[in-house]
Amino acid sequence: MEIPAVIRFSVPKNHSVCLPCGSSDSADVIWTLQDKEVLVTRRGSYMTNKDRQHYLLKPNGLCILHLDESHNGGYRCNQQLVAELQVLTGHEYVVSAGRTLLLPCRGSFKSKQRWFQQREDERREAILTKFKNGTVKPEKDGGRLSFSNNALQIQDLQLEDAGEYLCNGVLQARVTILPVHPETTARTTPSSAVMTTVAETKKINMKPEIVLLLIAVVSLGLMIIFLAAVCVLLTSMKCRRKKKYRAAATPRREDTELQPWKPSSRQKECEECETPSLQGEMIHYASLGRQNWRERPSRSPPDQSHHSVIYSSVITRPAAR
Template sequence: MFSCHVWFLLSGLIGCTGNSTAAIWFSVPENHHVCLPCGSSGSSDVIWTRQDQEVLVIRRGGYKTNKDCRRYRLMVNGDLCVQHLKESDHGRYRCNQQLVAELQVLTGRDYTVSAGRTLLLPCSGSSKPKQRWFQQREGERREAVLTKYRNGTVKPERGGGRLSFTNDALQIQDLQPEDAGEYVCNGLLQARVTVLAAHAETSSQPPSTSTPPSPAVVTAAAPTREDTELQPWTASSAPTEGEDLETPPLCGETIHYASLGRQNWRERPSRSPPEQSHHSVIYSSVVSRPAARAEHKL
């Protein structure tokens, strides 16, 4: 719990931005941990926030406060270590108002991660101090990628310097399409990784491979009549004065129908009206028309 006067400390920390640092876009499995760099070296005053709203840790001089001491550990240099990651930990983290990390929490064993992010893979289920990591791409033989020896020595065996052992896990920086595949540590399957193409702007939500076109959204004023009949509305343009609303659109356009209040269905070929209800409802449908104009019976 924060003390009652903690909010008064925020204004005093506004100007403590420290040295700038590039934000790290982490993807980490749940129940693991990750340490986030503050980048404000030389400043003893530190405030960590998530999503610009949730205050996690504050240190100002001899005063310290922590939202959850079991999960948030503030290091001497101002870095924040988040323990026992949960899905709710997803989001952007700021140290002294400076964006330093965006965290994606992965669940299960099948991970979908965007290219360019930093992926952590802990060796779960094995208590051996030595870790031997392999990757197997689809249709290819298993290949050794990294070895961590008992004395702590780490030997990356490929990856061009992007592979390391950090945060007690195999760390892959600047994830690339060739990093996709199954990852095995000490003979145990740890993850199946799918790498999405990099986007121009990294999002806090995992992106999809393709973005379907979104239908136009029309906001209408509340009807003044108790019964509002279905009226067609083309997504491409609004009707002008004197334009016949019942004229069917050309091929490729979309019509949105809506009924507010008690429904008043018109007879349509090969379609029977739904069961009538006395409750106020909203009906909507999207209709695609052929290129040729069709005659409509009113």
């Protein structure tokens, strides 16, 4: 039995899409999502349906109505992977090359649909027209454009399919096509490819917010560093002032101890003349420092200066026998 090709659909939110069951001719059908969740079953005349508002079983496949993010993933019919679904949100779509894109005509109630594509820096180009009687006329060569699932269908997306799409003059979507490398495609499972594409879409959509957040974080960090530097500078200046005040308030230690002083030869001669004949020894001391004079009624030193030299003489004599 030939294995059917997996259809990789990219469909906007709230639209509907019908998935074929492949080449299975069995009357018994089991549809599962991600090979785990059972959606719809049919065994003869007995049928089950998990959610009738979203799932409609048809003889040749399964229709998923009112798409939302919970419908992302791979769909299996009788354990055979037949389709892979990516639900698009907003109006800016990021889709990988090779997928099948569905674009419904929203905002226009005309039965005739006129589709245009406008690439960047190029003129608007008519690509497909759906007439009132249901006839579809692709106006662009290549055979990849059609009208299916009540929407413009672009199969096997290429880089040239990027741009803005308008239906009856109303902008429907801005489409960006991501190139797919062969190695990545061969090693990536369908479900992981969908999740990767969804993650890329969210990443691109959130890019302005991420940039603003990074700017705010960097600005806050610079502000904190600046405030810390100012605090360190103020603390350093305060410590220096305290040291200066302490140095000014602390009295200067001065050497006021008496030091032996040797008189000159002339002073010695005068002293020998005036000194009594008793044997003794005279020791002279000199001290450089502040005088601690006390005022007395009979004596006060004249012309006291802030610093002066104090001379003292001590005479030693042997004790009398």
